[in-house]
Amino acid sequence: MSEWTGRPAERSAEDDYLDGNALAGPLSEVFAIDITAALGTCGTCGDRRAVAEAHLYVNAPAKILRCPSCGGVLLRLDERGGRVILDLSGFTQLTIEVR
Amino acid sequence: MGIVSSGFQGRRKRDLPGVPPGQYVTEDFPVLSAGPTPRIERDDWVFSLRTESGTGRHWDWNVFMSLPQEDVTADLHCVTSWSKLGTHWRGVPVDAVLNGVDTQAEFALFYSYGGYTTNLPLSDVLGGRAWLVHEFDGADLPPEHGGPVRLLVPHLYLWKSAKWVRGVELIPQDRPGFWESRGYHLHGDPWREERYG
Numbered sequence: 001m002s003e004w005t006g007r008p009a010e011r012s013a014e015d016d017y018l019d020g021n022a023l024a025g026p027l028s029e030v031f032a033i034d035i036t037a038a039l040g041t042c043g044t045c046g047d048r049r050a051v052a053e054a055h056l057y058v059n060a061p062a063k064i065l066r067c068p069s070c071g072g073v074l075l076r077l078d079e080r081g082g083r084v085i086l087d088l089s090g091f092t093q094l095t096i097e098v099r
Numbered sequence: 100m101g102i103v104s105s106g107f108q109g110r111r112k113r114d115l116p117g118v119p120p121g122q123y124v125t126e127d128f129p130v131l132s133a134g135p136t137p138r139i140e141r142d143d144w145v146f147s148l149r150t151e152s153g154t155g156r157h158w159d160w161n162v163f164m165s166l167p168q169e170d171v172t173a174d175l176h177c178v179t180s181w182s183k184l185g186t187h188w189r190g191v192p193v194d195a196v197l198n199g200v201d202t203q204a205e206f207a208l209f210y211s212y213g214g215y216t217t218n219l220p221l222s223d224v225l226g227g228r229a230w231l232v233h234e235f236d237g238a239d240l241p242p243e244h245g246g247p248v249r250l251l252v253p254h255l256y257l258w259k260s261a262k263w264v265r266g267v268e269l270i271p272q273d274r275p276g277f278w279e280s281r282g283y284h285l286h287g288d289p290w291r292e293e294r295y296g
Contacts, residue, residue, distance in 0.1 A: 060133040062282075
């Protein structure tokens with residue numbers, strides 16, 4: 001059904017996304033490191049760049065981080081009822097600097 | 100934890116008739132979107148139907164507009180807890196699109212421009228319960244609310260009313276869509292608070 005997945009939609013000036021830096025706050029409650037500095041590899045197109053550079057959609061039932069190259073979903077952050085549900089399945093790899 | 104989503108602020112009206120549990124009424128029409136807003140011209144828009152046997156139908160804008168049209172007044176209920184009452188739409192009942200289609204399928208998966216999908220039992224989109232709408236409040240449906248055409252299934256949470264809809268596949272077994280595969284309920288009845296799967 002690949003022809004049904006739709007072409008990557010073009011961004012318009014009205015699109016309401018933040019950059020991935022906006023994840024730093026909520027994810028600081030989950031990770032000891034700043035995950036937005038990690039290099040992530042997109043599972044859809046293979047593009048590799050900092051999490052902070054990805055596009056974060058917050059006006060949705062859950063926060064959705066998308067690849068700026070192909071629009072594929074990289075991460076879902078769902079905060080409900082005192083729990084954080086983190087879905088990282090859109091990345092094939094995260095490279096995290098540790099000191 | 101300090102990470103509770105602020106959500107959308109509206110006048111808190113709870114426990115009103117017509118308002119499902121856990122919902123509040125807003126006069127606004129919040130725009131929720133998990134991705135970029137596709138800009139689809141009506142001349143480029145096509146709606147496609149595919150059955151479980153692989154047969155298909157397609158409607159371009161002019162043919163779509165020649166189908167029966169209905170005016171619909173409906174209450175909307177978003178899983179993020181806001182409800183908007185008495186909204187006015189115009190569009191084609193899903194019954195008209197599926198009229199005469201030979202299928203044994205019990206489920207439908209709707210596809211949108213931009214890649215969004217959502218699954219529904221056929222029984223929830225037939226019998227005058229769902230529409231492909233192209234007008235809101237007497238005007239063309241704007242892109243931010245799903246124009247040129249969105250699905251409207253007002254008796255289920257609004258994520259089922261797929262924006263920028265482009266097609267439907269009839270499937271024998273239920274298959275989760277975008278939000279349903281990410282932890283949301285396969286069905287989404289607001290009166291049963293079917294929020295999460």
